[in-house]
Amino acid sequence: MAKKLDKKDVSGLLSRWQKDFAVMVPSKDGNTTRMALWDGQDTGFLEWYRNVTVPPKEVFFPSQEEMFHFKKDEAGHHLEVTPVDESKRLVFAIRPCDARAMTMLDIVFKDGYEDPYYLSRRKNTLLVGLGCTRPYSSCFCTSVGGDPSDPSSVDIMMIDLGDAFLVEGITPEGSDLVDRTEGLVDASKADLARADEVKEESRKKITRKLDTKGIEKKLLSCFEDEAYWQEVSAKCVSCGICTLLCPTCYCFDINDEMFKKQGSRVRSWDSCAFPLYTKMPMENPREDKWRRVRQKVCHKYEFFPMNFGVIACVGCGRCIRSCPVNWDITRVLESVPAVSGAAAEKKK
Amino acid sequence: MIGVTDISQRRKFLADGNVYLPHVAVIEKVIEESPAVKTFHFNFKDEKLREKFAFESGQFGEYSVIGVGEAPFCISSSPTRPDHLEVAMQAVGKVTRALHQLGVGSEIGFRGPYGNSFPLDFLQGKNLVFVGGGIGLAPLRSLIWNVIDNRDKYGKIDIVYGARTSVDLCFKYDLDAWEKDDSINVVTTIDRDDGVWKGKIGLVPNILVEAAPSAKDAVAIVCGPPIMIRFTFPALEKLGFAPEQMITTLEKRMKCGIGKCGRCNIGNLYVCRDGPVFTYAQIKDFISSEH
Numbered sequence: 001m002a003k004k005l006d007k008k009d010v011s012g013l014l015s016r017w018q019k020d021f022a023v024m025v026p027s028k029d030g031n032t033t034r035m036a037l038w039d040g041q042d043t044g045f046l047e048w049y050r051n052v053t054v055p056p057k058e059v060f061f062p063s064q065e066e067m068f069h070f071k072k073d074e075a076g077h078h079l080e081v082t083p084v085d086e087s088k089r090l091v092f093a094i095r096p097c098d099a100r101a102m103t104m105l106d107i108v109f110k111d112g113y114e115d116p117y118y119l120s121r122r123k124n125t126l127l128v129g130l131g132c133t134r135p136y137s138s139c140f141c142t143s144v145g146g147d148p149s150d151p152s153s154v155d156i157m158m159i160d161l162g163d164a165f166l167v168e169g170i171t172p173e174g175s176d177l178v179d180r181t182e183g184l185v186d187a188s189k190a191d192l193a194r195a196d197e198v199k200e201e202s203r204k205k206i207t208r209k210l211d212t213k214g215i216e217k218k219l220l221s222c223f224e225d226e227a228y229w230q231e232v233s234a235k236c237v238s239c240g241i242c243t244l245l246c247p248t249c250y251c252f253d254i255n256d257e258m259f260k261k262q263g264s265r266v267r268s269w270d271s272c273a274f275p276l277y278t279k280m281p282m283e284n285p286r287e288d289k290w291r292r293v294r295q296k297v298c299h300k301y302e303f304f305p306m307n308f309g310v311i312a313c314v315g316c317g318r319c320i321r322s323c324p325v326n327w328d329i330t331r332v333l334e335s336v337p338a339v340s341g342a343a344a345e346k347k348k
Numbered sequence: 349m350i351g352v353t354d355i356s357q358r359r360k361f362l363a364d365g366n367v368y369l370p371h372v373a374v375i376e377k378v379i380e381e382s383p384a385v386k387t388f389h390f391n392f393k394d395e396k397l398r399e400k401f402a403f404e405s406g407q408f409g410e411y412s413v414i415g416v417g418e419a420p421f422c423i424s425s426s427p428t429r430p431d432h433l434e435v436a437m438q439a440v441g442k443v444t445r446a447l448h449q450l451g452v453g454s455e456i457g458f459r460g461p462y463g464n465s466f467p468l469d470f471l472q473g474k475n476l477v478f479v480g481g482g483i484g485l486a487p488l489r490s491l492i493w494n495v496i497d498n499r500d501k502y503g504k505i506d507i508v509y510g511a512r513t514s515v516d517l518c519f520k521y522d523l524d525a526w527e528k529d530d531s532i533n534v535v536t537t538i539d540r541d542d543g544v545w546k547g548k549i550g551l552v553p554n555i556l557v558e559a560a561p562s563a564k565d566a567v568a569i570v571c572g573p574p575i576m577i578r579f580t581f582p583a584l585e586k587l588g589f590a591p592e593q594m595i596t597t598l599e600k601r602m603k604c605g606i607g608k609c610g611r612c613n614i615g616n617l618y619v620c621r622d623g624p625v626f627t628y629a630q631i632k633d634f635i636s637s638e639h
Contacts, residue, residue, distance in 0.1 A: 254368075
């Protein structure tokens with residue numbers, strides 16, 4: 001049964017949820033915005049929030065975390081795992097694209113060997129989604145299998161009805177929470193009809209379109225087309241921001257940090273944009289910038305689909321909005337030569 | 349056809365149930381193979397794990413110098429000789445330089461075994477041509493000893509091995525043993541005349557063509573520096589080997605070893621997850637460009 005929440009009551013709702021969960025909401029943090037612990041009062045995000053700059057992946061996969069620590073004494077080395085975070089958390093107002101990105105990270109972190117740190121946080125966190133009504137011009141979720149009101153990757157979905165939110169439980173855990181949360185009223189038929197209108201309007205607001213049909217094959221056929229990749233990578237400055245702020249990017253580095261006789265092994269976000277990322281002492285397979293740009297594009301649109309059957313891009317547009325030189329992945333993908341073109345000829 | 353392809357089916361020996369936590373192991377012997385290469389014999393500190401631990405030729409581990417960092421290397425000993433584990437490495441980076449400082453009794457960390465392995469089922473009954481360069485003999489020797497310990501299951505064995513100079517030849521004690529074995533044909537070469545060497549002089553791919561092992565019912569297993577691998581495939585093609593008859597084991601920068609940290613891919617294949625053992629058929633679309 002769909003419920004409704006008056007926007008004036010958001011603070012009350014979050015306060016009630018805060019008793020059972022560490023509640024994270026869209027927050028300002030210096031010059032940036034990210035999901036952070038709610039301070040118990042401020043609901044100003046209802047005004048300014050379109051999406052957070054730092055994707056909510058950091059709630060599950062922080063930019064830096066200790067995996068274990070160690071010390072050395074006469075008996076040798078002692079290694080101790082850093083306890084995984086099992087706190088109950090709730091992320092409020094996550095956008096459908098960012099929630100969908102989590103399902104892609106789930107694939108990687110579960111694949112073969114389970115990543116205990118990530119999966120524990122995932123298991124213990126509820127996602128409350130909020131449909132987009134003010135997408136950016138850089139958003140293109142509808143071209144890569146998403147939708148501004150897509151409820152498929154959240155536990156509870158909210159649709160902005162203007163002065164109220166429609167609130168629906170999606171997963172059993174989400175439905176259970178909606179059922180036992182006080183202060184939600186039953187939605188009327190008119191509310192549901194209004195929600196459908198909002199969803200339709202939102203879909204129309206995603207104006208950036210990208211034809212992804214056959215993209216995997218096209219990329220495979222131009223893999224060796226150095227001239228093409230040189231051209232599309234020419235202005236890239238290898239700053240890595242498009243990967244660090246990408247909700248589906250998961251690459252990480254592992255390093256030891258020492259202080260006197262003890263230390264810790266730390267993992268931190270890494271990026272395929274950096275030449276050091278693949279550097280070995282004797283050689284580096286991706287020292288050339290064009291190879292790194294090719295890796296970024298092909299990983300998302302060719303390799304990940306080959307391995308897991310889904311494009312590893314949710315169309316959130318962060319890479320377009322944050323790029324210092326206006327590198328635009330949708331333009332790059334549109335310019336990939338057709339399979340029957342020069343690249344295919346050259347390959348023969 | 350290559351080893352265990354379903355990674356969820358691979359044997360796991362997790363320390364404390366955590367895939368990133370290494371087991372502590374103790375170095376039992378250090379062999380100086382060449383001025384830059386050392387082999388370490390080691391055993392787990394935990395005796396129960398010593399009993400339980402199993403791996404296949406071709407698999408690798410992540411080795412830690414705790415406090416310095418971690419790096420991946422193939423296990424260079426054979427699972428048919430389980431008394432201890434061996435790993436050989438050149439001192440070229442942060443972790444390998446630190447490892448080279450360690451002696452008998454020192455502790456290291458080990459996670460693994462990871463990756464797939466040489467496909468013994470496919471190799472059995474075939475003639476085997478091993479082509480190695482420099483430290484690239486390390487993963488091959490795990491398989492070579494494995495094959496020797498089950499000699500009747502395999503056909504002819506040819507080994508073509510080379511290094512830059514005679515002092516850079518690794519595993520000389522193995523080469524001596526194999527040369528004495530009448531069922532194995534060993535050709536050793538160095539790249540340039542160093543005034544001391546009495547054997548063949550020339551690059552491995554050229555010496556391989558000269559040795560001309562037959563491609564009939566044969567499989568070539570290749571490992572060495574990328575440049576050697578790149579030129580060995582065409583040499584094998586010239587000898588009549590099809591891409592499916594050429595197997596290699598690759599090396600990349602790796603951090604996690606389990607297909608997550610992202611950097612070791614060749615196209616859609618991750619060297620740590622889908623390799624390190626590949627047929628040339630699997631990687632030929634990408635290898636000319638990225639390896």
